[in-house]
Amino acid sequence: MSLAQNPDTHDALLENPNTPGEALQLISRGDFKDKWNYYQLALHPNTPTDVLRSLTGEPFSWVICKNPAAPLELRLWAFEHGRFEEDSGVPFWWSWQIEGCEKWPEPLLKKLLDQEDWPPSALWSSSHLSAGFIRYMAERCLSQGSWADDYEGDCKRACLENPATPPDVIDQLAADPDPIVRLIVGSVMLRRPEFSDERAEALMRSCVHDAMTEEPEEYTWDDSGKVVDDILSDPNCPASVRAEVSDQSSAH
Numbered sequence: 199m200s201l202a203q204n205p206d207t208h209d210a211l212l213e214n215p216n217t218p219g220e221a222l223q224l225i226s227r228g229d230f231k232d233k234w235n236y237y238q239l240a241l242h243p244n245t246p247t248d249v250l251r252s253l254t255g256e257p258f259s260w261v262i263c264k265n266p267a268a269p270l271e272l273r274l275w276a277f278e279h280g281r282f283e284e285d286s287g288v289p290f291w292w293s294w295q296i297e298g299c300e301k302w303p304e305p306l307l308k309k310l311l312d313q314e315d316w317p318p319s320a321l322w323s324s325s326h327l328s329a330g331f332i333r334y335m336a337e338r339c340l341s342q343g344s345w346a347d348d349y350e351g352d353c354k355r356a357c358l359e360n361p362a363t364p365p366d367v368i369d370q371l372a373a374d375p376d377p378i379v380r381l382i383v384g385s386v387m388l389r390r391p392e393f394s395d396e397r398a399e400a401l402m403r404s405c406v407h408d409a410m411t412e413e414p415e416e417y418t419w420d421d422s423g424k425v426v427d428d429i430l431s432d433p434n435c436p437a438s439v440r441a442e443v444s445d446q447s448s449a450h
Contacts, residue, residue, distance in 0.1 A: 212238040219244045226252060237288045243267040257283035263306060264295075270303055277309050300324035304331050311335065316346045322356035329364040332357065336367045351419040354379050358386045365392040372401060377408035378422055385429045388436075395436075402439045406430075410443065 208225060211217045212235055222242055226249045237258035239245055243266060250268050253259055260280030263273045284290055299310060300320045304327065311317055317335045321327065336357060339345040345353045357363055358371060359382070368390070372383045384402035387393035406426075414422045429435060430443065 209235060212236075212242065215243060217242065217244060219246045219249075222246065223249055235287055237261055237286055241265050247272070254280070257281050257286035258288045261288055264298065266301065270305065273303075273306055274309065277306060296320075301326055304328065307331070308334075311338070316344065316353075319346060319349070319353050319356070322353050323360055325360075325362070327360075327362055329362050332360060332363050333367055336363070336370070340370060348417045349420050350417075351376060351378060351414065351422065351425070355382050355425065358382050365390065368393070376414065376418065377405040377412060378414065378419065378425055380405040381409040381426065381429055384439075385432065385435065388434055399436045399438060402429075402436065403442045406439055406442050 208228075211221055211225060222239060222245045226239060226245075237256075240250065240253050240256070240258060240262045241264060245265070245267070247269060250262055250265065250272060253262065254276070258281065260276055260282035262268055262276035262280060265273065268276075282288065289295075296310070296318050299307065299318055301324070302310070307321070307327075308331075311334075316339065321335065322332075339353075344350065354371060354374070354376075358368060358379075368383060368386060371379055372387075374380055374383070381402055384398045384405075387398035387401065388395060409426050419425060430440060
C-alpha cells in the first residue's frame with residue numbers, strides 16, 4: 199500500500215502543501231470520502247485539474263473556487279454552481295469562505311461582489327487589484343451611500359491609501375461628509391503626483407479641527423483618534439496643519 203492509499207497518512211498528505219499531484223491523484227481514487235477533511239483535496243494547490251473536475255459533484259465542490267491553482271473557468275463554475283453542504287466537513291463560517299479573496303482574480307471577485315452588500319474589507323488594501331476594479335468597488339459604494347456594516351471609515355482609509363486607487367475616486371472622497379475621511383484624503387494627496395501640495399494642505403487645514411473634535415458616528419471607525427494622530431504625527435504633515443491645531447486649541 200502506498201503512502202497516499204494509507205488512511206494513517208491521508209491527513210498529513212492533504213495538509214502538506216508540498217504533496218505532489220501524483221499522491222493527490224491516488225488519494226482521489228481511494229475510499230476516503232467519509233473523512234471530514236476530504237474537501238481539502240479541492241483546495242490543494244497541487245491537485246491535478248482532472249481530479250478537480252472529478253470533484254464537481256461532491257458536496258463541497260464550491261470550495262474549488264478558492265483554489266488559486268485551478269483554471270479560472272473552473273473556479274467561476276464552482277462559485278456559481280458548486281455545492282456547499284454543511285455536513286461536508288467544510289468550515290461553514292463566512293469569514294473562512296472569503297479568506298484570501300484579496301488575491302482572487304478579478305472576474306471571480308466580480309461574482310462575489312455581485313452577491314454581497316459591500317466589498318470584503320480586505321479588498322480595499324489589496325495590491326493585486328487594478329485601478330479599474332477599485333473604481334468599480336468605490337463607485338458602487340458611493341452610489342449606495344454605504345461602504346460597510348461596521349468601520350466604514352476604515353474601509354475608506356484603506357481605499358485611499360491603496361496606491362492603485364485612481365485619482366478620480368480620491369477626488370470624490372474629498373467631499374466626504376466625515377472630516378476624518380477628508381483629512382486622510384489631504385494626507386494621501388500629498389503623496390500622489392496627480393494632486394498639488396497646495397490643494398492637499400488647504401483641504402487638511404479646512405477639516406483638521408472638526409476631525410479632532412467631532413464625535414464620529416458609532417462603529418464608523420475602529421479608533422478614530424489614532425487615525426487623526428497618525429496623520430498629524432506624520433513627518434510629511436504640513437506645518438500649517440499642525441499650526442491650525444495649535445491655534446484652535448489656544449482659542450479654546
